[in-house]
Amino acid sequence: MSKQDLPVVDLEAVACCAPIAVRPMDDDQAAAVAPMFKALGDPVRLRLMSMIASVPEICVCDLTPAFGLSGPTISHHLKVLREAGLVGSERRGTWVWYRVRPEAFRQLGALLDIPAAAQATACASP
Amino acid sequence: MSKQDLPVVDLEAVACCAPIAVRPMDDDQAAAVAPMFKALGDPVRLRLMSMIASVPEICVCDLTPAFGLSGPTISHHLKVLREAGLVGSERRGTWVWYRVRPEAFRQLGALLDIPAAAQATACASP
DNA sequence: CGCCTGTTTTGATATCTGTCAACCTAGACG
DNA sequence: CGTCTAGGTTGACAGATATCAAAACAGGCG
Numbered sequence: 680m681s682k683q684d685l686p687v688v689d690l691e692a693v694a695c696c697a698p699i700a701v702r703p704m705d706d707d708q709a710a711a712v713a714p715m716f717k718a719l720g721d722p723v724r725l726r727l728m729s730m731i732a733s734v735p736e737i738c739v740c741d742l743t744p745a746f747g748l749s750g751p752t753i754s755h756h757l758k759v760l761r762e763a764g765l766v767g768s769e770r771r772g773t774w775v776w777y778r779v780r781p782e783a784f785r786q787l788g789a790l791l792d793i794p795a796a797a798q799a800t801a802c803a804s805p
Numbered sequence: 806m807s808k809q810d811l812p813v814v815d816l817e818a819v820a821c822c823a824p825i826a827v828r829p830m831d832d833d834q835a836a837a838v839a840p841m842f843k844a845l846g847d848p849v850r851l852r853l854m855s856m857i858a859s860v861p862e863i864c865v866c867d868l869t870p871a872f873g874l875s876g877p878t879i880s881h882h883l884k885v886l887r888e889a890g891l892v893g894s895e896r897r898g899t900w901v902w903y904r905v906r907p908e909a910f911r912q913l914g915a916l917l918d919i920p921a922a923a924q925a926t927a928c929a930s931p
Numbered sequence: 932c933g934c935c936t937g938t939t940t941t942g943a944t945a946t947c948t949g950t951c952a953a954c955c956t957a958g959a960c961g
Numbered sequence: 962c963g964t965c966t967a968g969g970t971t972g973a974c975a976g977a978t979a980t981c982a983a984a985a986c987a988g989g990c991g
Contacts, residue, residue: 699855700910709848709855716851720843721979722835729825729835739938752980754939773937773988784826784919791914793907847949865968878950880969899958899967 698792715787718763723748724756731766732779739775824918841913844889849874850882857892858905865901 696708704712719725723746730745731737743753757777760766764783769776822834830838845851849872856871857863869879883903886892890909895902 699851700858700905702855703859704852704855706848706852709851713846713848713851716842717846720839720846722832722839723979725825725835725839725842726830726832729828729830732826733829743938748979749981750938751940751982755979758939770938770987775938779826781919784917788914788917788919791910791917793911793914849949869968874949875951876968877952877970881949884969896957896968901968 696790698794699790700793712787712790715763715765715783718759718765721756721759723753724760727753727756728760728765728779731760731777732784736776736778739777742777822916824920825916826919838913838916841889841891841909844885844891847882847885849879850886853879853882854886854891854905857886857903858910862902862904865903868903 696704696712719728726745727742730742739753739757742757743750746753757766757768761768765780765787766777767780769778822828822830822838845854852871853868856868865879865883868883869876872879883892883894887894890906891913892903893906895904
């Protein structure tokens with residue numbers, strides 16, 4: 680994996696957080712996590728992410744034709760996903776292959792968990 | 806709940822989707838879901854969301870002082886979360902109270918699930 | 932080497948977003 | 962009614978973002 684793929688997001692800072700339905704995040708935690716959600720907050724990147732995450736790996740040449748967008752634009756969105764730490768890329772010969780980073784993806788999902796205890800609290804009348 | 810709280814995001818469109826680690830989303834699904842992730846893609850909104858989700862309900866008057874931001878700015882961010890369908894608000898007398906919408910929150914989390922089957926697929930060599 | 936294909940970077944531009952100040956609205960309370 | 966407080970809305974503006982065209986870069990292949 681080349682230098683350009685080093686994620687800007689600090690995965691350890693993300694892993695430290697309890698689900699947001701359990702404990703409020705402090706400013707540093709929110710600043711560490713927000714870029715990951717932001718990366719998924721664009722329809723094109725969300726589709727790219729789902730195309731990448733639903734197979735073991737996929738070539739850019741298979742991603743680009745799925746959108747009515749120019750190559751540079753797709754490349755830009757892939758870079759955002761890379762810098763968010765959500766995907767990694769590897770060049771093999773002519774083509775570049777993208778894969779999901781399961782640990783980042785899993786940690787993001789963990790933040791949206793609603794533990795049973797939190798549910799009970801949320802359902803209790805004030 | 807007042808008219809202004811009607812979410813712009815179509816929750817049914819969100820609920821229809823398999824986890825993005827299972828099946829690629831089509832354009833319509835991505836367009837329906839992206840605004841929810843986008844709403845969480847700002848550090849201020851992420852903190853607001855976690856403050857709201859970690860208690861049964863909370864008053865705007867308790868949210869605003871937690872940030873070094875003006876009232877209108879907090880109000881703007883709360884509107885984004887409301888229109889994303891992630892939270893709901895209710896005025897009771899002088900104050901306005903915010904609550905998480907558990908169904909929206911749960912559906913968003915479900916999109917990030919990594920089912921065991923998908924894991925196995927992702928680990929298999931092509 | 933020189934050319935071709937695939938991908939990324941750069942530069943330019945139109946649009947969107949976060950923020951504040953100023954103003955407006957809803958309810959409580961005289 | 963008049964006034965006070967809590968929130969929301971509007972307008973303005975600096976900074977970010979999505980997009981494309983053009984150029985640059987990387988590898989294969991003649």
